[in-house]
Amino acid sequence: ILNVEQSPQSLHVQEGDSTNFTCSFPSSNFYALHWYRWETAKSPEALFVMTLNGDEKKKGRISATLNTKEGYSYLYIKGSQPEDSATYLCAFISSGGSYIPTFGRGTSLIVHP
Amino acid sequence: DVKVTQSSRYLVKRTGEKVFLECVQDMDHENMFWYRQDPGLGLRLIYFSYDVKMKEKGDIPEGYSVSREKKERFSLILESASTNQTSMYLCASSLQSRGLYGYTFGSGTRLTVV
Numbered sequence: 673i674l675n676v677e678q679s680p681q682s683l684h685v686q687e688g689d690s691t692n693f694t695c696s697f698p699s700s701n702f703y704a705l706h707w708y709r710w711e712t713a714k715s716p717e718a719l720f721v722m723t724l725n726g727d728e729k730k731k732g733r734i735s736a737t738l739n740t741k742e743g744y745s746y747l748y749i750k751g752s753q754p755e756d757s758a759t760y761l762c763a764f765i766s767s768g769g770s771y772i773p774t775f776g777r778g779t780s781l782i783v784h785p
Numbered sequence: 786d787v788k789v790t791q792s793s794r795y796l797v798k799r800t801g802e803k804v805f806l807e808c809v810q811d812m813d814h815e816n817m818f819w820y821r822q823d824p825g826l827g828l829r830l831i832y833f834s835y836d837v838k839m840k841e842k843g844d845i846p847e848g849y850s851v852s853r854e855k856k857e858r859f860s861l862i863l864e865s866a867s868t869n870q871t872s873m874y875l876c877a878s879s880l881q882s883r884g885l886y887g888y889t890f891g892s893g894t895r896l897t898v899v
Contacts, residue, residue: 676827704884715789716875718887761828765884770841772818773884775827 674698676764678776685752686784692748693779695762699743703767707736707747710778711758719747719760752783788812791876791891798898804863806894808876815881817859818888819843819851822873831874834859835881866898 677696685691697705704723710716720729725740733750749756759780763773792807810817816835820828820843830843832851840851848870852860859878863870873895877888 706884706887708887708890713892715890715892716877716888718889721885721887723885763828771883772830772833772843773888775820775829777825777827 674764674766674774676762676774676776678760678762678779680779681777682780682782684782684784687753689752689783690748690750691752691781692746693760693781695745695747695764695776697743697745697762697764698766699741701766701768702740702743702764703771704765705738705745706763706765706773707745708761708763709758710761716761747779749781752781754783754785757781757783789876789878789889789891791874791894793894794892796894796896798863798866798896800867800898802863802866802898804866804896804898806861806863806874806876806896808859808861808891809857810859810876810878810889811857812878812889813856814878814889815856816879817853818877818879819849819859819861820875820877821845822875822893828875831861863896866896868898870896871898872896 707719708716722738727738759778761778763775789810818833819831834853850862876891
């Protein structure tokens, strides 16, 4: 089983703060990385699919970067809002197997008004 | 709006019961998946399917089986429910894309086995 680590496990920030968290994954056999947002009582929603080293993706105030050589991806949220409160999941896909994502345990973000 | 629909949001079953969790997608996706989510653990893959009547074991298939008789429907079966199967179950689907597209998830079924 592949090791996909997310840090921190949880994060509390004030409205308006910018924040970031990390997904670490094996640096060999990289194929793709997914980021998902999972709000309470809703379905996980795909944010980004990243495939190339150096990729940067942006969706509104949320952006992500990818470093496949060192095995990490950062997710940034600029000017956090209470509606950003959710668990953020990353999922690593290796080229060496069935191309099924291995999920990290997630980072729980709570944005206080 | 494309959807993955899980038949029940909450379910309470007794130990030893046979339990069916149903999942239907309307996107004509080839791949379908069943995951469980437990506190402090990531999403863990139970079974997946690449096509009708095809199934593959995931990381934790013990105590479960699946059925995919139609492309849009993927059922998870707990042959004899046990308390350690109390969990949140998530169904997902994707295009046959080797993970180059994100997954579409259902809203989950919270199963309690008493």
